[in-house]
Amino acid sequence: MTATRVCALSELEQDTARRVEVDGVAIAVVLDGNGEVHAIGDVCTHGDISLSDGFVEGETLECWAHGSAFSLRTGQPLNLPAYEPVPVFEVTIEGDDVLIDPSVTKVVN
Numbered sequence: 237m238t239a240t241r242v243c244a245l246s247e248l249e250q251d252t253a254r255r256v257e258v259d260g261v262a263i264a265v266v267l268d269g270n271g272e273v274h275a276i277g278d279v280c281t282h283g284d285i286s287l288s289d290g291f292v293e294g295e296t297l298e299c300w301a302h303g304s305a306f307s308l309r310t311g312q313p314l315n316l317p318a319y320e321p322v323p324v325f326e327v328t329i330e331g332d333d334v335l336i337d338p339s340v341t342k343v344v345n
């Protein structure tokens with residue numbers, strides 16, 4: 237699979253998550269306060285909640301339902317009740333285009 241354009245970089249609001257879908261995969265795209273774009277799985281691993289409806293805090297995206305904050309870099313929840321990570325996807329920026337390939341997850345050590 238190749239990377240798909242999901243939105244324009246200029247459409248992203250800083251510290252706000254945006255939900256996109258690529259080939260049936262729901263992804264939360266976040267432009268953090270440092271201008272870096274992240275893409276993580278949009279579905280909280282604790283419940284069927286869209287993480288993009290939550291809150292961006294530094295390099296985390298917090299689920300509004302019960303407060304688990306997921307790292308935008310590793311996908312790991314940093315606090316309970318969620319204990320399983322969400323996937324982290326590679327983001328490519330080409331000009332003003334934000335591209336994501338949902339079949340390629342980032343391996344973070």
Ligand code: FES
Pocket residue numbers: 280281282283284285299300301302303304317318
């Ligand atoms: S549904 Fe996300 S923390 Fe409970």
